[in-house]
Amino acid sequence: MSQLLLIADSGSTKTDWCLVEDGKAIRRIPTKGMNPFFQSSDEMAAEIRENLLPQLPVERLDSVYFYGAGCTPQKSPEVEVTIRRSLPVDGIVEAQSDLLAAARSLCGHAPGIASILGTGSNSCFFDGKEIVKNTPALGFILGDEGSGANLGKRLVGDILKDQMSPALKDQFFQQFGLSQADIIERVYRQPFPSRFLASLNIFLEQHRDDATVHRLLIEAFTAFVKRNILHYDYRTYPLNCIGTIALVYRQELTEAAETLGVRIGTISKTPMEGLIEYHRLNSKEN
Missing domain, CATH: 3.30.420.40 (ATPase, nucleotide binding domain)
Structure with missing residues (x-):
């Protein structure tokens, strides 16, 4: 059957x-x-x-x-x-975390480093069966380095503190129809500030060749790798990632990681294809 x-x-x-x-x-x-x-x-x-x-x-x-x-x-x-x-x-009915989904999708039944880089970020070391080490994500205020929310947070901070050119600053405000007061309202008083900040990433993607934007991206992904991935056995295992941010900014993520001696492995937008394969192999074994 x-x-x-x-x-x-x-x-x-x-x-x-x-x-x-x-x-x-x-x-x-x-x-x-x-x-x-x-x-x-x-x-x-x-x-x-x-x-x-x-x-x-x-x-x-x-x-x-x-x-x-x-x-x-x-x-x-x-x-x-x-x-x-x-x-x-x-x-069987099994409910598991999105981080275990990333690990099973990216690593299958083998040990490895798995991470999520989407609106938020998270990472772990997976031994082929379960997550055995996890650096806490802590959310976009205390952590979530390299996430969409973190990139958006860095972007608005640099825009509002004149760390980018006047031309880029003007483009930003025109493109999103936002004022400084609007940004403060959305971040500090309205619900889901992380989603709002992550939605601003399109601006970084559009201007990734600008020197200040490139520096922002490299600094963000360097922080992600340094504060999260270096806690794992990165000399033996490459960094595998799930998420739109990892996929869109593969080039900058790779540049930042390689500077710290970390190799990039598989990058996928979603975990589904890998999960299908994981459970297919699991069914065969059982």
């Missing part, structure tokens, strides 16, 4: 569900994000029943693997119970 797995890669805003039959993806279904820190069990169950279940072309699932932001050891059991009561699954 064929094996039907459902794999989810979830953030706070969007969840990518992938139905996998005998190791091959047969349908991708997007729904809203599911984060147990921000949503109740009933809210998550409603999202599954209303927006996922009607699109699933099967009556039973053999297992469900859910990877998401907020899936800490304390919160994962709640997510697992919610999934089991909301979906027709006979076997």
Whole structure:
């Protein structure tokens, strides 16, 4: 009989569900994000029943693997119970962190260094089975070096403190229609400041050839590597990354890493393809 797995890669805003039959993806279904820190069990169950279940072309699932932001050891059991009561699954239901998703996707069943560089950043050393070392991410105020939020924070700081040319400063304010007061309001008083700061990254991408922008990017990724990756066995293992920031700024990330003696390995936008392969091999072994 064929094996039907459902794999989810979830953030706070969007969840990518992938139905996998005998190791091959047969349908991708997007729904809203599911984060147990921000949503109740009933809210998550409603999202599954209303927006996922009607699109699933099967009556039973053999297992469900859910990877998401907020899936800490304390919160994962709640997510697992919610999934089991909301979906027709006979076997395993597993909820794990987005960092373990990155590790399994990038490293498979082998040891290695895995990281996330998206709106936030995180990293770990993975022994092929589990995360055995993790430098705390600490969020965009205390950490998250090299993340989209961190890059945006550096950008607005440099713009407002006249560390960039008047021409770039004028372009920035015209492009985003923001004033200094607007930025202060969005960062300090409105919800989701990290998302706002990360949304400004397009400006850095557009002006990456400018010397001051290049320096900002190199300094940000140098801080990411120095404060996070150098805690792991980087002389033996390359740095593997998941996330849009890593993909867009591969060149600058590589330049910063190599200066510190760190090799760059695999870079992927999302973990899904690697997770499909990981669970395909896992099914064979079992």
